[in-house]
Every structure is written in C-alpha cells, then in structure tokens.
Amino acid sequence: xxxxxxxxxxxxxxxxxxxxxxxxxxxxxxxxxxxxxxxxxxxxxxxxxxxxxxxxxxxxxxxxxxxxxxxxxxxxxxxxxxxxxxxxxxxxxxxxxxxxxxxxxxxxxxxxxxxxxxxxxxxxxxxxxxxxxxxxxxxxxxxxxxxxxxxxxxxxxxxxxxxxxxxxxxxxxxxxxxxxxxxxxxxxxxxxxxxxxxxxxxxxxxxxxxxxxxxxxxxxxxxxxxxxxxxxxxxxxxxxxxxxxxxxxxxxxxxxxxxxxxxxxxxxxxxxxxxxxxxxxxxxxxxxxxxxxxxxxxxxxxxxxxxxxxxxxxxxxxxxxxxxxxxxxxxxxxxxxxxxxxxxxxxxxxxx
Amino acid sequence: xxxxxxxxxxxxxxxxxxxxxxxxxxxxxxxxxxxxxxxxxxxxxxxxxxxxxxxxxxxxxxxxxxxxxxxxxxxxxxxxxxxxxxxxxxxxxxxxxxxxxxxxxxxxxxxxxxxxxxxxxxxxxxxxxxxxxxxxxxxxxxxxxxxxxxxxxxxxxxxxxxxxxxxxxxxxxxxxxxxxxxxxxxxxxxxxxxxxxxxxxxxxxxxxxxxxxxxxxxxxxxxxxxxxxxxxxxxxxxxxxxxxxxxxxxxxxxxxxxx
Numbered sequence: 122x123x124x125x126x127x128x129x130x131x132x133x134x135x136x137x138x139x140x141x142x143x144x145x146x147x148x149x150x151x152x153x154x155x156x157x158x159x160x161x162x163x164x165x166x167x168x169x170x171x172x173x174x175x176x177x178x179x180x181x182x183x184x185x186x187x188x189x190x191x192x193x194x195x196x197x198x199x200x201x202x203x204x205x206x207x208x209x210x211x212x213x214x215x216x217x218x219x220x221x222x223x224x225x226x227x228x229x230x231x232x233x234x235x236x237x238x239x240x241x242x243x244x245x246x247x248x249x250x251x252x253x254x255x256x257x258x259x260x261x262x263x264x265x266x267x268x269x270x271x272x273x274x275x276x277x278x279x280x281x282x283x284x285x286x287x288x289x290x291x292x293x294x295x296x297x298x299x300x301x302x303x304x305x306x307x308x309x310x311x312x313x314x315x316x317x318x319x320x321x322x323x324x325x326x327x328x329x330x331x332x333x334x335x336x337x338x339x340x341x342x343x344x345x346x347x348x349x350x351x352x353x354x355x356x357x358x359x360x361x362x363x364x365x366x367x368x369x370x371x372x373x374x375x376x377x378x379x380x381x382x383x384x385x386x387x388x389x390x391x392x393x394x395x396x397x398x399x400x401x402x403x404x405x406x407x408x409x410x411x412x413x414x415x416x417x418x419x420x421x422x423x424x425x426x427x428x429x430x431x432x433x434x435x436x437x438x439x440x441x442x443x444x445x446x447x448x449x450x451x452x453x454x455x456x457x458x459x460x461x462x463x464x465x466x467x468x469x470x471x472x473x
Numbered sequence: 474x475x476x477x478x479x480x481x482x483x484x485x486x487x488x489x490x491x492x493x494x495x496x497x498x499x500x501x502x503x504x505x506x507x508x509x510x511x512x513x514x515x516x517x518x519x520x521x522x523x524x525x526x527x528x529x530x531x532x533x534x535x536x537x538x539x540x541x542x543x544x545x546x547x548x549x550x551x552x553x554x555x556x557x558x559x560x561x562x563x564x565x566x567x568x569x570x571x572x573x574x575x576x577x578x579x580x581x582x583x584x585x586x587x588x589x590x591x592x593x594x595x596x597x598x599x600x601x602x603x604x605x606x607x608x609x610x611x612x613x614x615x616x617x618x619x620x621x622x623x624x625x626x627x628x629x630x631x632x633x634x635x636x637x638x639x640x641x642x643x644x645x646x647x648x649x650x651x652x653x654x655x656x657x658x659x660x661x662x663x664x665x666x667x668x669x670x671x672x673x674x675x676x677x678x679x680x681x682x683x684x685x686x687x688x689x690x691x692x693x694x695x696x697x698x699x700x701x702x703x704x705x706x707x708x709x710x711x712x713x714x715x716x717x718x719x720x721x722x723x724x725x726x727x728x729x730x731x732x
Contacts, residue, residue, distance in 0.1 A: 215560035368547025413561030
C-alpha cells in the first residue's frame with residue numbers, strides 16, 4: 122500500500138480537540154439549518170424562541186417541529202450512516218476508495234427502489250398491506266443488502282480481499298443494476314418516472330418522523346456500535362493474517378462489518394435515495410486530520426458525515442429556492458472533485 | 474513446548490507438507506531452514522494457526538492449537554510475517570500500539586520508546602510508517618511483535634515468537650541486532666522459531682535447526698548435527714562444503730559451492 126498525504130510530523134491534533142471542533146460545527150450547522158428554508162422562520166426568530174425571549178406562533182411551531190426538525194434529524198442520521206458505512210467498508214477492504222455508493226451498493230438499492238416504484242402495484246394485497254407505505258425504502262434496503270453480499274462474496278474469494286476484483290465487480294454489478302433499472306424505466310408511466318428520477322438523485326425532502334422511525338433501528342445501532350469493531354479494523358489494516366496473529370477474529374469481523382455496512386448504507390439509501398461521496402470524502406478528510414485509528418475515525422465520521430449532509434441540504438434548499446435541488450447533485454458536485462484529487466495524488470503508486 | 478506431530482498439508486492438490494513432526498523448546502532459538510519452496514512458510518503458517526493442516530496435531534504449551542480462540546493465541550505467541558502492507562497512514566507508534574493491545578496485561582508507558590531504541594529506531598515514534606525504508610519498516614514490525622510478546626513468560630507458560638525471515642531486508646549490523654534480541658527473548662524464557670535463509674546466521678544464533686526439503690523434515694537437531702556437507706548438499710541440491718571456525722562458534726559456512 123501507499124502513503125497518503127500526511128501532515129508534518131507530530132502535528133496531528135489531539136483527537137479530543139477534533140471531537141470538540143466537530144461537535145461545535147455540528148451544532149452550528151444544525152442551528153443554521155433550522156433557521157433556513159422557504160417558509161418564514163428566520164434564524165433571528167428561532168434564536169429568540171430558543172433563548173425564551175419570544176414564543177413561536179403556532180404556524181412557526183408547526184414549521185419547526187414537523188418540517189425542519191425531522192429534516193435536520195434525517196440529515197444528521199443519513200449523513201452519519203453513509204460516512205460510518207464508508208469508513209467501515211474502507212477498513213474492511215483496506216482501501217480508502219471503497220464506498221458503498223461506488224462499489225455497487227447504491228446501484229443495488231436503486232434497483233430495489235425502482236422495482237418497488239414501478240412494479241409495487243403488482244404485489245399481492247396482503248403483502249402490500251403488511252409493508253404499507255414503506256415499500257420503497259424496504260425494497261431499496263433489500264437491494265442494497267443483496268448487492269453488498271454479492272460484492273463481498275466476489276471480492277473475498279480464497280481468503281484474500283482483492284481490491285481490483287472489488288472495483289470490477291462493483292462496476293459489473295452497477296452496470297447490471299443499471300440495465301435492469303433501464304428496463305423498468307422503459308416500462309414506467311409518467312408519475313413513476315418522476316418518482317424514480319428524484320429518488321435516484323437523493324433528497325431529504327420526504328423527511329418525516331415516521332420515516333426516521335423506520336430507518337433509525339438500523340442506523341443507530343451501527344453508528345453507536347461501530348467503534349466496537351475499531352480494534353479489529355485497525356488490525357485488518359495490516360492484513361488478514363497479521364490481524365489474526367494479533368488475536369482478532371477475522372472472519373467474524375468481516376461478517377459483522379459487511380452486515381453493518383449493508384444495514385447503515387442500505388437504510389440511509391432507502392429513506393434518502395442515492396447520495397454519493399459522503400462515505401468517501403468524510404473518512405478521508407478525518408484521516409488527514411487526525412490519523413487512521415478507527416476508534417476515533419468512526420465516531421468522528423458519524424459527526425462530520427451528518428454535519429456535511431445537513432450543510433449540503435441547506436445548499437440544495439437555498440440555491441434554487443423555492444424549488445429544491447436533489448441533494449445527490451450537491452454532494453456529487455462537491456465530492457467528485459475530492460475523489461478525483463485522492464485518485465490523482467495516489468496515481469503511479471501501487472495498491473489500487 | 475511447541476509440539477507438532479505428523480503434519481500433512483495439501484494446497485491446490487499439491488502436497489506441501491508431508492508427515493512433519495517437530496518440537497521446539499522454550500528457552501531456545503529454533504531455526505527452520507531449507508531451499509526455496511521447501512514448505513518453510515507453509516509450516517510456519519500451520520504452526521501459527523493460519524492454515525489448518527489436513528492431518529496431524531499441533532500443541533502449544535500443551536493446548537491443541539485448533540481449540541485456542543484468537544485472543545488466547547495472541548496472548549501466547551506473536552508472529553512476524555515476511556511482508557506486511559499497511560493500508561492507512563499509521564505512525565510508527567500507532568503500529569507498535571496495535572502490538573501492545575494484542576496481548577493482555579499492563580504495558581509500561583515507556584515500552585514503545587524502549588522497543589524503538591532496541592531495534593535502533595530511536596525517536597521515530599511519530600514518523601509516518603509509509604515514509605520508512607524497507608529495513609526500517611521490518612524493524613518496526615519486529616518492535617510491534619516484541620510489544621505483543623512483551624513478557625517472555627506468563628502464568629500460562631512461555632510466550633512464543635514466530636519469525637518468518639526476520640532479517641530479509643536488513644543490513645548485516647541490523648541482522649545481528651534483531652537475532653540477538655530474539656536470542657535474548659529465548660534467554661528470558663520465551664520460545665523462538667525463525668525461518669532463516671542465511672546459514673551462517675543460523676549457525677551463529679540457533680540452538681536447534683530443522684532442515685526441510687520438498688515438504689519433508691530432512692533433519693532436526695543441534696546445528697553441528699544438521700549443518701553437515703551431506704545433509705545440506707542433499708537438501709539444497711547443490712554441493713556445499715562447510716568449514717570449521719574455532720574462533721566464532723562451531724561452524725562457519727562460506728557461500729561456497731563446487732567440487
């Protein structure tokens with residue numbers, strides 16, 4: 122493997138300081154996000170209400186509790202899930218370019234969602250009643266899960282993880298899912314077309330407490346428990362045999378990590394659609410800032426991932442107000458150049 | 474006591490190890506030698522638990538290797554592999570810390586600095602691993618496994634070092650430094666099993682030598698009994714002559730082939 126750009130010797134800030142900075146950033150961005158939007162609840166009114174100077178009118182209270190707060194919560198949750206899933210996957214595959222969105226999980230989830238949007242009406246009524254309004258998230262989650270399992274099986278043959286196989290299998294999987302999605306798009310009617318196009322670009326616009334409640338049981342345990350995998354992932358950074366020599370149950374770690382990635386990334390994609398690059402940019406920035414130790418990387422990734430997605434959502438909401446830009450466009454516009462920058466800095470060096 | 478009996482291992486339908494029986498004692502440095510492809514690394518992988526043999530048994534300090542969970546195994550043996558690729562930009566100290574965390578029990582806060590001095594990398598703790606030379610990197614990993622095996626003996630018995638070509642990237646001074654440190658580990662009561670290529674070094678540091686050829690154990694015993702013209706010539710399939718050097722230990726083997 123190769124060196125990533127490193128700060129000067131000994132200049133790494135203390136993890137605690139980074140945590141404080143990230144917490145402050147998250148709080149600031151959250152407040153800003155609550156005070157931003159098309160409907161009239163400006164930051165000044167919000168601050169006045171928060172500090173008890175002035176009470177909110179019923180209309181303002183409705184905007185805050187039913188629109189902005191769930192949207193903020195969903196942004197924090199989805200961003201945290203994507204960033205943690207990215208960090209986990211990078212640790213598992215020992216490669217800083219692995220990302221649920223890049224290696225085909227996003228495409229799998231997308232196919233699941235499109236299947237549900239286009240063919241959902243064909244389900245037997247009993248089953249449809251059971252799943253209710255959550256059919257699209259459910260199908261997306263299933264699709265992402267299946268894609269993760271196929272990918273893991275393909276990339277980890279013979280007890281070794283081949284990164285080349287991983288990326289190629291991801292491309293193949295993405296192409297296959299894309300083709301199937303194409304067929305379904307061809308079959309779709311106008312309303313379905315609109316639904317699936319917007320789904321594929323990602324958005325927090327559908328945020329509601331009900332949606333959050335469906336994804337939270339999958340995302341929260343992963344975000345909270347991921348640090349338990351930190352020591353094992355640190356060991357895996359030296360290789361599977363070396364990790365085993367250091368007392369790490371390698372097979373169990375791999376299985377748990379895949380499970381956690383599929384759960385978090387699958388659930389996040391299911392409720393918010395295809396949002397790329399959070400999973401790749403956030404862990405990379407954090408490794409630059411305070412090193413690759415997964416014990417700090419994983420919780421920090423959750424914080425910064427949520428903050429970045431909320432910030433991206435603010436941009437998506439204000440740039441074309443009162444209309445909304447799909448958030449996937451914002452994250453891709455900001456994230457793709459960073460991804461390219463990582464690639465180019467590593468170019469000519471072995472290990473990809 | 475490391476006790477392996479009748480190990481047989483097949484990879485890709487090719488027998489790599491055939492009926493190997495060997496023992497290694499704590500307090501000694503046991504060297505594993507043999508030509509390329511003799512099965513040294515495979516045997517080491519079987520002895521460390523990486524590969525499960527098709528048949529035969531391995532006992533480490535009296536316990537069947539197959540029944541020990543990874544944590545328990547890591548508490549009683551540390552392994553230095555031939556190559557280690559580090560995936561992320563860890564610093565030297567962070568890597569050695571992984572070794573400290575790999576085995577239970579408290580560690581002296583000065584341990585990392587002390588180990589770095591022992592492997593002749595003083596003051597390198599905060600260096601990024603990826604900026605090191607090949608020889609420096611190899612010594613960092615040696616320090617990492619010394620951190621894992623920071624006590625040579627525990628209440629559960631002696632601790633073992635398994636070293637796969639520990640000096641392959643090192644200059645002669647550092648070869649001696651590393652082998653002397655391994656030797657000291659044995660003197661403190663631990664066990665050392667090292668795959669070595671340099672027969673001179675083997676003669677110098679080993680208490681016991683196991684000679685492998687074509688997946689079989691050709692000979693095992695003190696260097697004087699194993700490092701003989703006949704056995705070495707047979708194992709390496711080229712005429713080898715050994716010389717006696719009264720000054721520096723029992724045998725000296727110039728890299729001499731011929732007649």
